[in-house]
Amino acid sequence: MTVSDEVRARLQARSAEPPAPEPVRLPARRFVDRSFYEAERAEIFGKAWLLAGRVDEIARPGLYMTWEKTRVPxxxxxxxxxxxxxxxxxxxxxxxxxxxxxxxRNRALRCQYHSWTYDTSGKLVSVPDERDFVDLRREERALVPVSCEVRNSAIFVSEAPEVDLNNSFGTAGGELSVESGGLRTLDQRSVTIPVNWKRVMGRLLASPAALPRPGAGDLATTAADVELLDGGHLRIVAPFDDAGASALGLAGPLDWTDLSDADLPSVHGLGPMLSSTATTYLFFPNLFVTYTPSGIFNFTVWPGDEETTLLEATWLAPDWGEEDSPAETPAWAGRIEWAQAQLDAAAAALAGAQDEMKEPARQGLSLQDDSEAVRLWNEALDAHLRGVVPPDTLTGAAPGEVRSPLPT
Ligand code: FES
Known part of the structure; x- marks a missing residue:
């Protein structure tokens, strides 16, 4: 049985018998305490493989860019x-x-202070007045490397990887055959929201994006099939409703077939499920990847501190080579506008949410029965924090704890 068959079978069974709601509480301290955030930085952002960019951003030898999304330069x-x-x-x-x-862009990287110079492999190649540095051994003063791997033209970095990149993707990596290596960044925009990053994650997980498709009008989805995969990744498959399925030319919401978007170059390897539904893979901890037949959309969520989040939206399109970027065409202009609307909506919906969470009487968030993905993701987060943060800050901890600073 393929993944697609399994998902469809669960969706069919679900429509006949909706699951009973199981409210789960997320303690308030997860969202407000500085030391909880510091634990996340150390145990999650300090170790996980994180999307740092795409090869097309530094496409030629000698090109470089700084990257500080985890607040580490x-x-x-x-x-x-x-x-x-x-x-x-x-x-x-x-x-x-x-x-x-x-x-x-440069073939060498020269520090402005005293002109120590490194080549692009990090080797120290030049030190002015080197004789003044007694016992200096250049080979011991190379730039300190950080683990960095490229997969399908996406650049991932990890400060302290516990597994190699391919293993970190686990089942999710194995079941995806999308050829995203031939894609290029079409548009990237972001918003900074004054709220803890887990609230932003929660919003995106609870209502995954139904990406606009040219000529199909507004598309709505029905209840999603959510599955936690190894490594803390999630697969969220939301079928379109009857009207959406009809607008896309499907015989029904669960009658999946290979689709393409009229007049737009296709992303290869999507397969029927990804092209006929709103499917999002959440690559733990913070990368959402959502598919359409003609483009892929990413949300990435970066904590600035315990009460500030950078939400980034990126559209990837099949490489347009030497042609003009298709960003100005009506189909893509509409998608870029949609991305901006998503950022604006997230910022508006979460305005004031951090202050609410700080109210002394507030004991946390109670997840609704449609928030399965939020619960699963929070539990995956806890798997990295258990033993590091107090038990009463973990997902599902009983209410009524005394609010006090976490031990440092
Ligand atoms: S700090 Fe870079 S050369 Fe001195």
Missing amino acids: LLLVHAVDDVIRCFYNSCRHRGAPVVRVPRG
Whole structure:
């Protein structure tokens, strides 16, 4: 039985017998305490493989860009030997940033302070007045590397990986045959929201995006099939409703077939389920990937601190080569407008949410029965934090705890 068959069978069974609601509580301290956030930084963002960008952003040897989404200054370099590498952006002389501009191109990376110079493989290649540095061994002063791997043209980094990148994707990586390596960043935009990142994650998980499809009008979805996969990843398959299925030319919401979007180049390898539903894969911890026959949409969610979140929206389209970017065409302009509307809606919906969570009487969030994905994701998060944060801050902990600072 294929994944698609299993999902369809569960969806058919579900419509006959809706699951009983199981309210689950998320304690307020998860969202407001600084030390809970610090634990997330250390145990999750300090270890997980994180999407840092795409090769098309540093497409040619010598191009580099700084990357600080986890608040750790990193430097991504397309080295002259054609390998994408990542380093801490910290000079091995006195720790100044080696690169001070967000993007650039050079065959060598020269620190502005005292001109120590590194090649694009991180090797220290030049030290002015080197004789003044007694016992300096250049080979011991290379830039400090950070694990960096490229998969399907996406660049992932991890400061302390516990498994290699391919293993980290687990089942989710194995069941996807989408050829996303030929895609290119068409548009990227973001919004900073004054709320804990888990509230943003919760919003996106509870109502996954039904991406606009050219000529199909507004598409609505029905209850999703949610499955927790190994590694904490989630597959969320939301069939379109009858009207949506009809607008897409499907015989019914569960009659999936290979679709394409009229007049737009196709993303290859989607298969019937991904092209006929609103399917999102959440790659733990913070990357949402949603599919259409002609483009892929990502949300990435980055905590700035315990009460600030950067929400980033990215559209990827089949590479348009030397042609003009299709961003101005009506179909893509509409999709970009839609992405901006999603960011605006998230910011509006979560305005004031952080202050509400700080109210002394507030004991947390009670998840509704349609929030299965939110619960599963929070539990996956807890799997990394258990033993590090107090038990009464974990998903489902009983209400009534005394609010006090977490031990540090
Ligand atoms: S701190 Fe970089 S050369 Fe001195």
